[in-house]
Amino acid sequence: MKENSKSKVLVDLLSKIEKREAVVGIIGLGYVGLPLAIHFGEKGFSVIGFDVDAHKIDMLIRGESYIKHIRMEKINEKIKEGSFEGTVDFMRLREADCILICVPTPLTEMMEPDLSYLMETTKSISKNLRIGQIIVLESTTYPGTTEEMLMPGLETDSLKIGQDYFLAFSPEREDPGNSKYDASNIPKVVGGVTDACLEVASALYSCITQVVPVSSTRAAELTKLLENTFRSVNIALVNELKVLANKMGIDIFEVINAAATKPFGYTPFYPGPGLGGHCIPIDPFYLSWKAREYDFATRFIQLAGEINVSIPYYVIERTIEALNQHEKSLNGSKVLVLGVAYKKDIDDERESPGYTIMNMLLEKGAIVSYNDPWIPVLKQTRKFNFRKKSIPITQEVLQEMDAVIIVTDHSAYDYAEIVKHSDLIIDTRNATNKIDGADVKVYSA
Ligand SMILES: NC(=O)c1ccc[n+]([C@@H]2O[C@H](COP(=O)([O-])OP(=O)(O)OC[C@H]3O[C@@H](n4cnc5c(N)ncnc54)[C@H](O)[C@@H]3O)[C@@H](O)[C@H]2O)c1
Structure with a gap:
């Protein structure tokens, strides 16, 4: 106008x-x-x-x-x-x-x-x-x-x-x-x-x-969705490659860091326990919904969504596999989830994969507790109501756990102490990468 x-x-x-x-x-x-x-x-x-x-x-x-x-x-x-x-x-x-x-x-x-x-x-x-x-x-x-x-x-x-x-x-x-x-x-x-x-x-x-x-306002609206869809698709790509790399016995983080030394044509994205937050898991679906009005299927968005949604299930599979190696079943095991915020060092747990992971652990009979220095109490969400409070991480707490799952790599965590006192760690963030003794206790997921 x-x-x-x-x-x-x-x-x-x-x-x-x-x-x-x-x-x-x-x-x-x-x-x-x-x-x-x-x-x-x-x-x-x-x-x-x-x-x-x-x-x-x-x-x-x-x-x-x-x-x-x-x-x-x-x-x-x-x-x-x-x-x-x-x-x-x-x-x-x-x-x-x-x-x-x-x-x-x-x-x-x-x-x-x-x-x-x-x-x-x-x-x-x-x-x-x-x-x-x-x-x-x-x-x-x-x-x-x-x-x-x-x-x-x-x-x-x-x-x-x-x-x-x-x-x-x-x-x-x-x-x-x-x-x-x-x-x-x-x-x-x-x-x-x-x-x-x-x-x-x-x-x-x-x-x-x-x-x-x-x-136009439409161009501005689509700009934001492009930015977030770009992240969602790239995170899905590295999440899928992580599953393959684990099967191949290759460290995906080592590969990504090596690729990131290329000074042009590559932007590093890192895998994790699944998507969280108010934007990346949600925004691309605003675009795919609108695209239907134009008889248009946004296939990248759909595929990225499917892969990213499957990742918390993969974390559970890896936890079961790891416990199995220790001759334990998930049913009845004590599991400590570290971090429920959707990313490190913030107090926002909206759409966090930590919730999905905790829910699946409970469904499979695990005895679940959590720690998050940023989230002292789990609030009721659209889907979940856990009524749990963050427990302190002490030597005794770590020793009594059958498995510890690192969902969010908060800076406040003392990873050396966590590795030292835990029997088994499932690390979704590569947080224990440089810690002595991690190679024998840590499963990447
Ligand atoms: N959080 C982020 O990192 C981020 C980044 C970029 C874009 N966004 C977008 O920004 C928007 C807001 O996100 P947010 O993370 O700040 O959400 P939020 O939930 O933190 O804040 C929204 C606030 O709006 C208030 N509210 C709800 N209905 C209202 C109404 N009718 N009138 C007045 N206030 C009302 C809520 O009480 C709440 O305080 C969303 O569209 C989100 O997708 C968020």
Whole structure:
């Protein structure tokens, strides 16, 4: 959509953004929304954070973080200054000039996009939409969501998109727990519904980082899905090769590290216990679902999904094999699972393969306990309710286990002690690679 000339509304909003007078409203203060709120605060904007979870808002107001790797000092300063607020009152969306949507986009039980959170948010914005606002969707979703779902939900007779208010899509690229990258050094891809929408969104994000404009919201939506599908497919490839390499008696990690010395045309990906987290196991299915509308089968996505889903089962097979070598059966064996977070050094266990592994161990009659320094208690999930607490790893605990499975390679673990005091270790992460004595006790899986 093209506009004839810059509206006064556009000029005023651009000027407010440039002078940091625009109020930024962030909807959904989770792993994505909270750090984003902090970054806009640091760049001099007044920020209002919105969430339906009153408990999170209460914690924020008390200056407490509910996400372990996010430090609260900066946000506390802003709260004291009065330039950061958290609220469950969505009527206050009217106060925000720039509204960024960071709500969950999970899958339903049938592995189809669950846009219920986004629909709820669209209603809240629509009730409070006013002249001079920009709305940007950041949640990961299929190409077309911004214009086919969000835009019709916002439409009114009195306000014209691209002139009175603006709409864009800009995918989040957060990498929780990776201190090398944050919102200030991760470029932001931006696509607008109109040229003016793109201009405002670009002006806003260029206050925090480098902006990569693309020609449409769909292109921006697909960019995010390409990035995550690329990871899913490559992880599936190394996961499949790991199974083969184990059969051949070859160390797949040695092979990957050797291949990674090639200075061009190769990017290393590492195998593990299966996919976890809110993105890689989920996002590609948003694309394959949308592709069906075009009578198109996304075969790579399907195959990668099948392989990655099979890997926790492989870990169980390897555990059974390893116990068998020790003349034990899994049924009745004491098994300690180390790590349930989906990756190291974070407190996020969403979609973690650790849960699937624990569930299968229990189904097969193992006596299962777990340790995770980041996850003291296992919460109820869509599929599982284990009611377990993390137990301390002591010499005695390790000695009494028939098997220890390393699911997440947290930095806090003392792998030398784990190897020293355990009888049998199933290592899904190559965490014990350089430890003395590991060669006789460790099975890679
Ligand atoms: N976590 C990541 O590393 C990551 C990275 C890139 C993209 N994403 C995408 O970003 C989006 C958000 O993910 P997240 O990990 O931050 O999720 P999250 O579950 O950590 O946070 C979402 C927040 O939204 C709140 N919420 C739910 N419904 C709401 C509503 N109607 N109004 C206001 N708040 C509401 C929840 O209470 C929660 O605090 C998803 O689309 C995800 O795919 C996540």
